[in-house]
Amino acid sequence: MAKNNIEKQKERLEKIEEQIKREKQIIDSKLGSEFFKAANIDYSELGRSDIKPFAEELAKLYNDSRKETSVNSFDNEYEPKNEV
Numbered sequence: 001m002a003k004n005n006i007e008k009q010k011e012r013l014e015k016i017e018e019q020i021k022r023e024k025q026i027i028d029s030k031l032g033s034e035f036f037k038a039a040n041i042d043y044s045e046l047g048r049s050d051i052k053p054f055a056e057e058l059a060k061l062y063n064d065s066r067k068e069t070s071v072n073s074f075d076n077e078y079e080p081k082n083e084v
Contacts, residue, residue, distance in 0.1 A: 035058075
């Protein structure tokens, strides 16, 4: 009986893992498409050898902008106390 429940849970887990994998693929695809549209880039402008450096540069820009945002949000949230 317990073995049967474990097998059912394992099947559910495998289905959920597959669903997560499909959702990640959809997000990856949509993100790429939306970026190319927003940047007005033609797919034919990039060769296979250009894709990885291009993605690394985008990641760097994204990460740098997130760091700036978090630093700015910290600066905006910090209010020194006037202790006398």
